[in-house]
Each structure stands twice: as C-alpha cells, then as structure tokens.
Amino acid sequence: MDSSEFISKSRKITCREAEAMIPDYLEDRLSDKDLAVFLNHINNCNKCHDELETNFMVDLTVRYLNEEDPQGSFNLKPMLQKNINEKTARLVHKHRMRKLRALIFFITMMLIILWLLDLAHVLGITDAAAEFFRGIGR
Numbered sequence: 339m340d341s342s343e344f345i346s347k348s349r350k351i352t353c354r355e356a357e358a359m360i361p362d363y364l365e366d367r368l369s370d371k372d373l374a375v376f377l378n379h380i381n382n383c384n385k386c387h388d389e390l391e392t393n394f395m396v397d398l399t400v401r402y403l404n405e406e407d408p409q410g411s412f413n414l415k416p417m418l419q420k421n422i423n424e425k426t427a428r429l430v431h432k433h434r435m436r437k438l439r440a441l442i443f444f445i446t447m448m449l450i451i452l453w454l455l456d457l458a459h460v461l462g463i464t465d466a467a468a469e470f471f472r473g474i475g476r
C-alpha cells in the first residue's frame with residue numbers, strides 16, 4: 339500500500355474551500371488533517387493548483403524582495419513542486435509515526451493485560467515459573 343494513500347482518501351472539499359486554505363498553506367498553519375485535505379484537492383484540481391502557484395509566486399516574490407542579498411533568478415514550478423513534496427513527505431512521516439505509536443500503545447496494553455491476568459492467577463505464568471525454579475532448587 340502506498341503510504342501517502344491516506345491523503346488521497348481524505349475528505350473532498352470544494353474549490354472555494356481549497357482557495358480559502360491557500361494562505362494558511364503558504365504560512366504553514368494548516369493542521370495535519372487540513373493539510374491532507376488540501377493536498378488531496380491540489381493534486382486533483384488544476385484550477386486550484388494554478389491558484390496556489392500564483393499565490394506561491396506572490397509570496398515568494400515578497401520574501402525575495404525582503405531579502406538583503408537576493409541570489410539568482412527563481413524557477414517557480416520546481417520550487418512549488420518541491421514545497422508540495424516536502425509538505426507531503428512531512429505529513430506521511432507524521433502519519434507513519436502515529437501508526438507506530440498506536441501499535442506500541444496496543445502492545446503495551448496487551449502486556450499489561452497479560453500481567454494483570456497473571457497476577458489474578460488466571461494464566462499462572464508466574465506460578466508456573468515459581469514452581470519451576472522451586473523444582474530446580476530441590
């Protein structure tokens with residue numbers, strides 16, 4: 339399974355909603371959930387992708403002009419793609435870590451349950467071990 343599949347499975351939004359999210363996207367203020375929703379729309383809607391491109395360019399130009407020592411000319415399309423790729427990669431990584439944490443939590447809970455059952459002498463692992471070592475000691 340593609341690990342970024344959760345992005346393509348995220349909630350569908352209208353172009354209006356996507357456009358409203360552009361400033362927050364550029365300022366890196368979208369929550370992980372909203373970022374997935376936004377990226378999903380941008381990946382599938384040329385109109386909004388173009389809109390993002392325009393906003394990205396304006397945003398970049400302002401930053402560029404504010405820099406003391408601007409170097410070289412910038413090539414917009416690769417820069418936007420890089421920006422989108424970086425944010426996607428970050429989101430996929432976070433998603434993976436969340437899954438891993440959930441798994442570790444699950445395993446910990448199972449161990450605690452096993453331990454409690456054992457304490458309650460339902461499983462008798464400790465009892466059997468104690469018996470075993472008593473057997474060796476004899």
Ligand SMILES: [Zn+2]
Nearest residue numbers: 353383385386
């Ligand atoms: Zn759209």
